[in-house]
Amino acid sequence: MIFMGSISPVFSQEKQANYPVQAKTNDGKKWRIGYLEGGPFADYQMNLIAIFHGLVSLGWIEDQAIPTQADDKDNSQLWQWLATSIRSDYVEFVADAYWTSHWDAELRPATKAAVLKRLNEQKDIDLMLALGTWAALDLANDEHHTPTVAASVADALEAKIIKSVEDSGYDHLHAKIDPSRNARQLMLFHDTMGFDRLGVVYENSEEGRSYAAINDVEKLVKEREIELVTCHASFSNTDLEVAKQEVFACYEKLVGETKAIYITRHRGLTPDVVEKLVPIFNKNQVVTFSQQGSRDVKLGVLMSIALAGHKCVGNFYAETIAKIFNGALPRNLPQVFEEPPKIAINLSSIRAIGLEIPVELFGIVDEVFE
Structure with a gap:
């Protein structure tokens, strides 16, 4: 054809x-x-x-x-x-x-x-x-x-x-x-967690900004008067191990600078890296939302879109x-497709951080991980 x-x-x-x-x-x-x-x-x-x-x-x-x-x-x-x-x-x-x-x-x-x-x-x-x-x-x-x-x-x-x-x-x-997918995620994250500083990690390139939806992030923080804290980590044209090391270093850095992190799509954010980061996030009472999905929530990230x-x-x-x-x-053919408003949460991380989940959030919770 x-x-x-x-x-x-x-x-x-x-x-x-x-x-x-x-x-x-x-x-x-x-x-x-x-x-x-x-x-x-x-x-x-x-x-x-x-x-x-x-x-x-x-x-x-x-x-x-x-x-x-x-x-x-x-x-x-x-x-x-x-x-x-x-x-x-x-x-x-x-x-x-x-x-x-x-x-x-x-x-x-x-x-x-x-x-x-x-x-x-x-x-x-x-x-x-x-x-x-x-x-x-x-x-x-x-x-x-x-x-x-x-x-x-x-x-x-x-x-x-x-x-x-x-x-x-x-x-x-x-x-x-x-x-509006990324904007909806960010607004949900802010509406439920109420932070005034937000951390993000991305490759500082046109494609890296696109992967991490940085335009949406910048628009939200401007509209809601949130301070944006960023860190750059190589995504493409680099060895995977280097990408993983840079991502880990960036998130470690952000933990000391903010109490809320929007975990963006990045090839260096592999499951083993997420598993190493979760205890650090929880110990420092940093709330997290994964742009990528519930796979990260299963590993301990606080919340994301459900499977x-x-x-x-x-x-x-x-x-x-x-x-x-x-x-x-x-x-x-129509290109617009909005994902259903369902989220995933990790109860173990919620308890570790000492959070109380807003009652209204349970109406859209589709997946719960321990």
Whole structure:
């Protein structure tokens, strides 16, 4: 399936939204799906698994258990399992259509070139999954016309992946966006915890600011007269161990400067780093909210968005893919998706800090961890 051009008229999103999602073959053949990422990142794995489950729920893939992954950041083994083990009459994840730049800025152009060569010359991929900002940017252009679903992007508009909330700008491109997601998180965090200083960690680059939703953070602290305390830690184009060390050092520094921290998306914030930081946060009575999700809450972070949100996001991506395979133009499908207002909390950390949970908060608590 190829879409030519980037300036075709945009049809009614209501009409496009009503495209069927039932499973169908590509003229008797399976639809072939490829994958591109900037580098290993835990959120990408969660989203890929959520997409799998979404396609299962729509009947495109038979239900089966996904093996526990040895590395929750590296999708290469998961992709090979998807390519060789799923049972489906309709779709296949193509084993050799998996590309990653390993967060190496020097490798990124060659990776992009390899993907474009495959898409434009072999033309054997029906849809690309672009996980993260790097991947989405590399496929959000007129250099190819293969349907592309950008996923796990913090803010597709701020990152200049899409033209607007309503229009991706390219016929072949779709990028989910929740314009107020980070703002809602931040307002919920402030409304419940009432802090006057907020700490954040991010890479001081355009992409690093996008990953960490710094524009939303800066807007909130200005509106609510909160003092912002920042620390910079390398995200991309650096060794993972260096990224982990810089992140840990930054959060240790912030603990001495603020009593509230918005834990932003960062590849250096691995589970082992989170587990080392939680006792430090609790000992110093620092309240925390994870931008990434309930995985961090399970490890001891005070609160975040519940896992139910990830399931709903996976269903949204799966429905988008299904509609594309049923003939919808990616550009004309709705991009806005708001996660349900459900949160996760960690009771052990709440008790360790000595907090009392506001009664109104329990109405939106979906996950509770000890």
